[in-house]
Amino acid sequence: NPRSAAAEAYRSLCTALQVSTDEGLPRSLIITSSVQAEGKSITSLAIARHFANMGLRVLIIDADMRNPSLHNKLQLGNSIGLSNYLTGERLPPQTFQATDIEKLTFMGTGPLPPNAADLLAGPRLFSLL
Secondary structure, eight states: OTTSHHHHHHHHHHHHHHTSSTTSSOSOOOOOOSSTTSSHHHHHHHHHHHHHHTTOOEEEEOOOSSSOOHHHHTTOOOSSSHHHHHTTSSOHHHHEEEOSSTTEEEEOOOSOOTTHHHHHHSHHHHHHO
C-alpha cells in the first residue's frame, strides 16, 4: 500500500540517501545485518524499485549465499548469478535478468557454493561493485 507507514518510511529512507553524500546518492549500497528475517531483502527491493521508478538504472544483487530470496520476490529464476561470476564461469552481463520494472536489473545468487564465504571475500566481488 503506497499510503502505508512502511511505504512512507522507505520513501523517507530514499530521500535521506539522496542527500547522504556531497555527490548525492551513493553509487553502491549494501544492505546487511547479523540476524535473519530483519527485512534486508524487502528493504533492498523497496530502495531498488524506488530509484528505478525515478528513472535511474539499478542493479540489485542477491548475495545471500545461504538463503537467497530476492529471486522469489521478483518471480525470477536463480540458476545463473553471482556465484557463476565469482567463480569465473560467467561475465556479469550474462548473469543479469530483466525485471518487470524497466530500469531495474537483477543478479541472483546462482547455484549455492560450498565455499560462499571464500567467494564473497575474494577480489571479484569488489571488482563487480
